[in-house]
Structures are given as structure tokens and as C-alpha cells.
Amino acid sequence: MLDNVIKVLTLEEVELNHYLGLSPSSDWHSVYGGQVIAQAMVAASKTIPPDRPAHSLHGYFLRPGNPEIPILYNVDPLRDGKSFTTRRVVATQGGEAIFTLAASFQVNEEGLEHQLSMPEIMQPEELIDEDQTISNELEKGPDHLNDYFTSSLVQIRQLEPWDPIKPDKTPPRQLSWMRTRETLPKDNSVHQCVLAYLSDYTILNTASKHHGISYFQDNVHIVSLDHSMWFHNEFAADEWLLYVQDSPSASGSRAFTRGLIYDLSGNLVASSSQEGLMRKISKSN
Numbered sequence: 001m002l003d004n005v006i007k008v009l010t011l012e013e014v015e016l017n018h019y020l021g022l023s024p025s026s027d028w029h030s031v032y033g034g035q036v037i038a039q040a041m042v043a044a045s046k047t048i049p050p051d052r053p054a055h056s057l058h059g060y061f062l063r064p065g066n067p068e069i070p071i072l073y074n075v076d077p078l079r080d081g082k083s084f085t086t087r088r089v090v091a092t093q094g095g096e097a098i099f100t101l102a103a104s105f106q107v108n109e110e111g112l113e114h115q116l117s118m119p120e121i122m123q124p125e126e127l128i129d130e131d132q133t134i135s136n137e138l139e140k141g142p143d144h145l146n147d148y149f150t151s152s153l154v155q156i157r158q159l160e161p162w163d164p165i166k167p168d169k170t171p172p173r174q175l176s177w178m179r180t181r182e183t184l185p186k187d188n189s190v191h192q193c194v195l196a197y198l199s200d201y202t203i204l205n206t207a208s209k210h211h212g213i214s215y216f217q218d219n220v221h222i223v224s225l226d227h228s229m230w231f232h233n234e235f236a237a238d239e240w241l242l243y244v245q246d247s248p249s250a251s252g253s254r255a256f257t258r259g260l261i262y263d264l265s266g267n268l269v270a271s272s273s274q275e276g277l278m279r280k281i282s283k284s285n
Helices: 033-045 135-140 143-150 188-199 205-211
Strands: 012-015 018-021 054-061 071-080 084-093 096-106 154-158 173-180 220-231 241-251 254-263 268-280
Touching: 018 033, 033 054, 033 071, 033 084, 033 096, 033 188, 033 220, 054 188, 173 188, 173 205, 188 220, 188 241, 188 254, 188 268, 205 241, 205 254, 205 268
Parallel strands: none
Antiparallel strands: 012 018, 018 071, 054 096, 054 220, 071 084, 084 096, 154 173, 173 241, 220 268, 241 254, 254 268
């Protein structure tokens, strides 16, 4: 049973540079995007020396993944340089590509540094888990909605709780504390892959809530189109991380979102961006 993040991110090597990943059982008809990003990063990391952490990734979602079918990850070792190593990963099901990833890894170097400061907000100990803040909504909603929140491998605490069935229209920004529910191994590569998993969890909500819509409504179609991340400093994904998210624009049925991720000490550890399809479905369709 894939009941924690580490099990989800454990891949089977089937041949050189080819790895097989499984999905947790779920009532959802497609694979969670963060899972595919993270598993692709695990596959890429297996071909990288341990002294080269990832510094960026860029992925495109091509087709929805079927959670009932294993995902095959094919790693293309594009380049091994003195400072940087580049990998391309293609995830396939049934012979068709569902996701493609380009990731770059770098030896640790010292250099000039600066960062934007973390906003001063309530600490996670002052808040409660998301599934508790929306317990009334979960009781009224369909079974798959309750399953989505109560069986989540991620612990989320929102600064501004929301109704996932009928959200209020809010400014296109949100602040979320997040971490895994289990303790992780002390391996920087593992924590980077896990953060890739976490980073897709709430970011597109930043745009959809601004329009009073959500994934859980029948009259909208909301899916991730692409996802990028940049890793700035080491961190622990099993400790609280603040996800500062906003959505500067939505047009052409696409929403653009971005995020800054801080640790409890205020260090900016990673950044993200994502464009997602955000389309209203007419009753005639």
C-alpha cells in the first residue's frame, strides 16, 4: 500500500535508465501531477552523482495519467559537465508520453547571495490542518472530496481556510504551511523530490479561488499544463515550509501562478511557477 510519500517515490529499475513508478489507490480518474513531477525527479536523480543537487526543473503535462497503470520513466543523460549535469525524463503509459521533464544539477558553489524576506504571518502551531477547517464541507461533499483531503500524504495549514465546493472569490494570492506527514530520510535529494511533490498541491488554487471556482465543481475543468521549480538552499520537507503563492494573470483559459517557499527560519529555499488550464464547461457540453 502506497500510504506515504517515500513509498510513492520508490521506483523500480527495469533496465538501464528506465524506472517504473506506481500510484496510490484513489477515487480520482487521473494521477496527481506532483506525483509525476517527483517520480521523474527521482528517476533523474538516480543517474546523478550525490554531490550534485538539483537547482531547477521544468516539466510539461502532455496527457492525464491513469492511476491504475504503472508509469515508465525513461532518463536521457543529456550532458555531464564539470559544474552542471542535465537530464531529460519522459514518462509514458501504454507507449504514449504523459509528461516530460528537463532537470539541471550543479556542484555546490559559493557566490553572491540575496533573497526576498519572508512575510510575517501566523506560525503553523497557531493554525489547524486543512481537512479539519473544512470538515463541514467534507461531510456535505462527494466521497472523492473527503478522500482527497483525509487520505492526503501532505499536511497543509492554510492562513485563510476555504470552501472547496463553493469557494468565495478572493484576491489571487494565498499563504500555506506544508510538510509531509512522515519523517523523511536525511538525504537532500529525497527532500528535493518530495518538495516537487508538495509544490503542485495548492498552487493552481490561487487562481481558481479568485474566480470562485474549484477542482471539485462539475462545471469547470482545471488541470496543470506545466510546472517549474528552482532550488536555492537546503531544507527539510518534513518540517514546516511556508508557500507564498500568487497569480499575476489569467487569460485564454490559462492561469499563471507562482510561489516562493520559505523554511521556519525565513530562508528562501525554493521557487515555483505553473500555468494551468482553467476552463468553464457549458451545460451543452
